[in-house]
Amino acid sequence: MVSESVISVTEVTRRFGSRTALAAVSVSLPRGAVYGLVGANGAGKTTLIKHILGLLRAESGTVRVFGLDPVADPVGVLSRIGYLSEENDLPGWMRVDELIRYSRAFYPAWDDGYAEELRLAFALDPSAKIKDLSKGQKARAGLLVALAHRPELLVLDEPSSGLDPIVRRDILGAVIRTIADEGRTVLFSSHLLEEVEQVADHVTMISEGRIVLSAPLAAIKESHRVGDHVPSLDEIFVARVGRAAASDAEA
Amino acid sequence: MRSAGVAIAWEFRHRHRWGLIGLAGYLLVLATIKLVVVALGQPVKLDSPESFAFVVMVPMTATFVYLLAVFTFGLAGDLAARQSMYPTRMFTLPVTTAALAGWPMLYGTAVMATMWAAIRLFGIWPADFVVPVLWPALLAVSLLAWTQALTWMPYPLPGLRVVVTVLWLTVIDAIVLVALTLKTPEPLMLAFLAPQVPLAYLVSRFAVARARRGEVPDWRGTFARLGRRAGFATHQRKHFPSPARAQTWFEWRRHGLTLPGWVAILLPFELALLGIAGDSTALVFAILIGVLLTPPLMAGFVAATVRNANRSGSDSLGLSPFIATRPLTSAALIAAKLRMTIWSTIATWLLVLVAIPLALELSDTWPVVVERMSRFGEAVGAPRAAVFLLLVLSGFIASTWKQLVQSLWVGLTGREWILKASVFLALSILCAVGPVLVWIAENGRVQAALWDALPLLLAVLVSFKMTAAGWVAMRHYHARLLSDRTLVTGAAGWCVVVLGLYGLLAWFLSTPLFPRYVLALVAMLAVPLARVSATPLALAWNRHR
Numbered sequence: 001m002v003s004e005s006v007i008s009v010t011e012v013t014r015r016f017g018s019r020t021a022l023a024a025v026s027v028s029l030p031r032g033a034v035y036g037l038v039g040a041n042g043a044g045k046t047t048l049i050k051h052i053l054g055l056l057r058a059e060s061g062t063v064r065v066f067g068l069d070p071v072a073d074p075v076g077v078l079s080r081i082g083y084l085s086e087e088n089d090l091p092g093w094m095r096v097d098e099l100i101r102y103s104r105a106f107y108p109a110w111d112d113g114y115a116e117e118l119r120l121a122f123a124l125d126p127s128a129k130i131k132d133l134s135k136g137q138k139a140r141a142g143l144l145v146a147l148a149h150r151p152e153l154l155v156l157d158e159p160s161s162g163l164d165p166i167v168r169r170d171i172l173g174a175v176i177r178t179i180a181d182e183g184r185t186v187l188f189s190s191h192l193l194e195e196v197e198q199v200a201d202h203v204t205m206i207s208e209g210r211i212v213l214s215a216p217l218a219a220i221k222e223s224h225r226v227g228d229h230v231p232s233l234d235e236i237f238v239a240r241v242g243r244a245a246a247s248d249a250e251a
Numbered sequence: 252m253r254s255a256g257v258a259i260a261w262e263f264r265h266r267h268r269w270g271l272i273g274l275a276g277y278l279l280v281l282a283t284i285k286l287v288v289v290a291l292g293q294p295v296k297l298d299s300p301e302s303f304a305f306v307v308m309v310p311m312t313a314t315f316v317y318l319l320a321v322f323t324f325g326l327a328g329d330l331a332a333r334q335s336m337y338p339t340r341m342f343t344l345p346v347t348t349a350a351l352a353g354w355p356m357l358y359g360t361a362v363m364a365t366m367w368a369a370i371r372l373f374g375i376w377p378a379d380f381v382v383p384v385l386w387p388a389l390l391a392v393s394l395l396a397w398t399q400a401l402t403w404m405p406y407p408l409p410g411l412r413v414v415v416t417v418l419w420l421t422v423i424d425a426i427v428l429v430a431l432t433l434k435t436p437e438p439l440m441l442a443f444l445a446p447q448v449p450l451a452y453l454v455s456r457f458a459v460a461r462a463r464r465g466e467v468p469d470w471r472g473t474f475a476r477l478g479r480r481a482g483f484a485t486h487q488r489k490h491f492p493s494p495a496r497a498q499t500w501f502e503w504r505r506h507g508l509t510l511p512g513w514v515a516i517l518l519p520f521e522l523a524l525l526g527i528a529g530d531s532t533a534l535v536f537a538i539l540i541g542v543l544l545t546p547p548l549m550a551g552f553v554a555a556t557v558r559n560a561n562r563s564g565s566d567s568l569g570l571s572p573f574i575a576t577r578p579l580t581s582a583a584l585i586a587a588k589l590r591m592t593i594w595s596t597i598a599t600w601l602l603v604l605v606a607i608p609l610a611l612e613l614s615d616t617w618p619v620v621v622e623r624m625s626r627f628g629e630a631v632g633a634p635r636a637a638v639f640l641l642l643v644l645s646g647f648i649a650s651t652w653k654q655l656v657q658s659l660w661v662g663l664t665g666r667e668w669i670l671k672a673s674v675f676l677a678l679s680i681l682c683a684v685g686p687v688l689v690w691i692a693e694n695g696r697v698q699a700a701l702w703d704a705l706p707l708l709l710a711v712l713v714s715f716k717m718t719a720a721g722w723v724a725m726r727h728y729h730a731r732l733l734s735d736r737t738l739v740t741g742a743a744g745w746c747v748v749v750l751g752l753y754g755l756l757a758w759f760l761s762t763p764l765f766p767r768y769v770l771a772l773v774a775m776l777a778v779p780l781a782r783v784s785a786t787p788l789a790l791a792w793n794r795h796r
Contacts, residue, residue, distance in 0.1 A: 054794075074578065105496065106578050107578070
């Protein structure tokens with residue numbers, strides 16, 4: 001049975017020792033929109049994304065991506081996902097052209113023309129070793145292999161953390177490019193709320209392992225309006241989570 | 252903390268406290284035994300070389316290697332990398348380069364010297380052995396100082412650090428061994444060893460200064476250009492026909508050349524000994540057996556890197572997200588690793604099989620080998636001799652592969668407690684095996700009892716193995732990591748290999764000494780099953796935590 005939701009997380013709880021990283025979290029993301037997942041450091045964003053990718057097994061509750069269990073069927077799920085992590089652990093010994101050649105083998109929908117277009121746009125030297133690239137170039141290389149197979153679901157876990165504005169612009173551009181293809185979905189985790197505000201249709205706020213707010217961005221803004229003043233996502237976040245997002249981002 | 256020296260000392264002490272506590276415990280036990288023995292007026296008698304090795308030499312050597320790793324920062328560094336192994340985080344400390352190089356060297360020197368003094372004082376030495384006073388301490392300090400200098404040096408090629416360090420330490424060791432053979436007096440030994448430490452300090456200071464400035468020479472471009480000219484890279488632009496091939500390529504690039512590389516480094520030294528073997532058949536064959544044992548022995552060490560799930564990631568045991576998010580099943584990821592180990596084993600043995608005839612030819616020792624082989628052929632018959640040689644060679648090759656893969660599951664679980672428990676178990680067995688073997692060798696009744704109980708012992712081991720394999724198969728079945736067809740094909744393949752080996756053993760060892768059922772049990776134990784088939788489970792456990 002095919003699920004209507006691209007991602008369906010139901011009552012997932014996860015503990016690391018005595019700490020509860022996710023407490024009965026339920027999220028359902030329908031197809032074809034950009035979802036911003038926001039929260040302070042350690043709120044549980046990456047833990048939730050790892051459950052979606054199948055890197056963590058749900059201790060209780062269920063996770064379905066494209067209607068499939070990502071732990072039981074990693075090939076069925078991961079072949080349709082493009083993923084870029086904050087960690088960006090691309091193998092340092094590979095050259096850029098080797099990374100492209102290697103990644104290409106895993107995705108039948110890989111688009112050589114698009115990959116080359118992205119490589120040129122990101123100014124990546126094909127003979128350069130990954131470990132010799134700057135942090136921004138590494139993020140671009142990761143973005144290239146996440147996008148070039150035109151994934152149905154693009155998952156970006158804190159992709160712009162610690163990067164310069166030009167690379168952050170490339171990442172936002174990638175999000176826009178992806179949603180330009182009809183029916184594709186983006187899950188974008190960040191604590192840079194301005195960025196999320198620029199591209200997200202729907203925002204989920206997570207704090208201490210619990211979903212505190214999940215709704216379309218426009219509806220969130222409308223519900224927090226005070227007279228004529230429409231608050232920014234930053235202000236809403238501070239109001240709901242009780243912490244200054246800006247200082248957290250700086251930290 | 253009032254000074255950089257105190258801070259660096261605190262780091263060594265705090266980081267390695269458990270190792271240092273273990274070391275202190277060993278010395279305490281040694282001292283207690285010695286003091287009790289001396290207090291009781293018993294003469295210390297330790298005639299058996301095995302007992303001496305077990306009580307003094309093995310712990311002393313293990314301690315020396317451990318201290319080398321500690322004071323070179325080798326436990327946290329990448330030995331094969333071009334970059335210095337000196338921790339880069341320390342380069343930004345507001346201290347001079349002389350201090351960065353000097354303090355670890357000074358602390359290493361102090362610990363090595365103290366270690367020797369304690370072992371000399373508390374060690375149980377054979378009664379007729381004159382224990383030297385100073386030069387062993389100075390040798391240990393010199394070897395440590397040079398290891399520090401050479402591991403902290405940046406190199407122009409990956410792996411060059413290992414070659415240079417091993418060669419240089421071998422040279423120092425060889426000079427000391429020659430001096431010992433010539434019964435050189437201690438003052439002369441000291442005269443040779445004493446200048447080594449300041450020399451090594453100057454080299455290490457230079458090395459740390461270069462590393463601190465970020466100067467890492469790079470000759471890789473030259474070799475890559477030469478490779479391209481030789482046409483090695485012309486096929487590399489082709490696309491991979493399948494994900495499995497891409498993953499095998501990935502594994503090959505990560506680990507494939509490690510074993511052939513290490514064997515290629517060691518082979519010239521081992522085979523060079525043929526040059527001094529002359530017509531001595533025993534010596535020639537001893538060297539050849541040593542050479543044939545090198546790949547399986549090295550495979551045991553290399554396996555530690557192959558089984559490491561995430562060599563470069565921040566979490567050194569967990570699977571890197573890059574690999575964990577490959578759209579491949581855990582079984583396919585393991586299959587790629589296994590294919591790589593097969594290719595690596597083949598490459599290693601091609602190297603050995605090319606190098607041996609070449610070395611025999613160059614050293615004029617071919618006639619010695621040919622003559623002994625002819626006599627063997629005449630004694631057992633040419634076909635049997637040929638099959639025996641093929642069997643021995645196949646055994647070495649299979650053993651090399653087995654060493655590479657049998658402990659894969661340990662590292663792939665990504666669980667520190669499993670890794671530590673397996674290392675502890677392996678070391679315990681290693682420490683126990685020597686004395687147990689000596690005990691068996693010296694006790695005829697034990698030998699007879701063991702011989703009688705051999706079928707039972709083998710049967711118990713086989714039942715353990717089959718129970719473990721059954722459990723693994725059930726887990727595979729429930730987790731659906733492997734298809735039913737793959738499980739059945741794998742089990743059938745294992746049975747065929749076991750039957751083949753049993754047939755060969757039965758044909759070759761047709762003697763009443765070995766009943767057929769014993770040979771069948773040996774064949775079942777020799778062919779890997781439970782641990783290799785557990786690797787996809789281990790990886791899945793790590794991948795989906």
